[in-house]
Amino acid sequence: MADPLLKAAHLHKRFQALLATDDVSLDVMPGEIHALIGPNGAGKSTLVNLLAGGLKPDSGTIELQGVRIDSMAPHHRVHAGLSRCFQVSSVFRNSTVRENLMTAVQAVSSMPLRPWGARHTRYLELTDRVVELAAQTGLEGSLDMIAGTLPHGAQRQLDVALALASRPKVLLLDEPMAGMGPDESERMGNLIDRLRGEMGILLIEHDMTAVFRLADRITVLVNGRVLASGKTDAIRNNAEVRAVYLGTEEEA
Numbered sequence: 001m002a003d004p005l006l007k008a009a010h011l012h013k014r015f016q017a018l019l020a021t022d023d024v025s026l027d028v029m030p031g032e033i034h035a036l037i038g039p040n041g042a043g044k045s046t047l048v049n050l051l052a053g054g055l056k057p058d059s060g061t062i063e064l065q066g067v068r069i070d071s072m073a074p075h076h077r078v079h080a081g082l083s084r085c086f087q088v089s090s091v092f093r094n095s096t097v098r099e100n101l102m103t104a105v106q107a108v109s110s111m112p113l114r115p116w117g118a119r120h121t122r123y124l125e126l127t128d129r130v131v132e133l134a135a136q137t138g139l140e141g142s143l144d145m146i147a148g149t150l151p152h153g154a155q156r157q158l159d160v161a162l163a164l165a166s167r168p169k170v171l172l173l174d175e176p177m178a179g180m181g182p183d184e185s186e187r188m189g190n191l192i193d194r195l196r197g198e199m200g201i202l203l204i205e206h207d208m209t210a211v212f213r214l215a216d217r218i219t220v221l222v223n224g225r226v227l228a229s230g231k232t233d234a235i236r237n238n239a240e241v242r243a244v245y246l247g248t249e250e251e252a
């Protein structure tokens, strides 16, 4: 079996009296979509923040392709191959889609500074990459639109495109379908499905239709702890998971 791309082991995070992450271990394999589900307040966002570097764990380890990243700054984790989308959109609303993507592509560009004559070549490489990202995320027809005027679903597609700019090995998606109607959710689901195989994905999502459609494996968090983890069908039919979470979510 392949080695995990991302491997978190025995993570703990306490906020005063509250143990928000209680001995959580989880991995993401190459080419897999691993969904993280659980009730409000279960600790899903806290876990994503620990993985992405916004929060520091009290104990436990995080490895990306076998390299410890748990004391790296968030931007170093991005360079190492771990990228994330936030629950709240991070696009520059007054800039065009093209400008948003260009900013992201330039920020992660590791191309060395070249002499004057080569500047134009470098610019063309970056603009090609912008067009490639737009095509990958279904935004090829929206490049010159002001990001803030895009429908909500397209803004979230742009969020994903920004996260893809660094060519991540692992992508963390924090509620990518939040606030979407059925058509937008389906479009986002198709986009995530297309990314499967190119990277490992950790998907935090309340939309159980999307989770069951997309996930290869599911981990269920409750009160900061892993209640269950396994293949999608096994979790779907797990009586304890149904009792504490799925029963109510699926009926909603």
Ligand SMILES: Nc1ncnc2c1ncn2[C@@H]1O[C@H](COP(=O)(O)OP(=O)(O)OP(=O)(O)O)[C@@H](O)[C@H]1O
Pocket (backbone or CB within 6 Å): 015, 018, 020, 038, 039, 040, 041, 042, 043, 044, 045, 046, 047
């Ligand atoms: N910075 C913080 N300081 C104190 N408590 C926090 C902090 N961040 C999160 N918490 C608490 O930790 C617990 C887990 O919160 P978290 O946001 O990780 O849950 P969640 O599963 O992502 O919830 P939701 O599905 O509503 O987004 C909650 O009780 C929350 O109030």
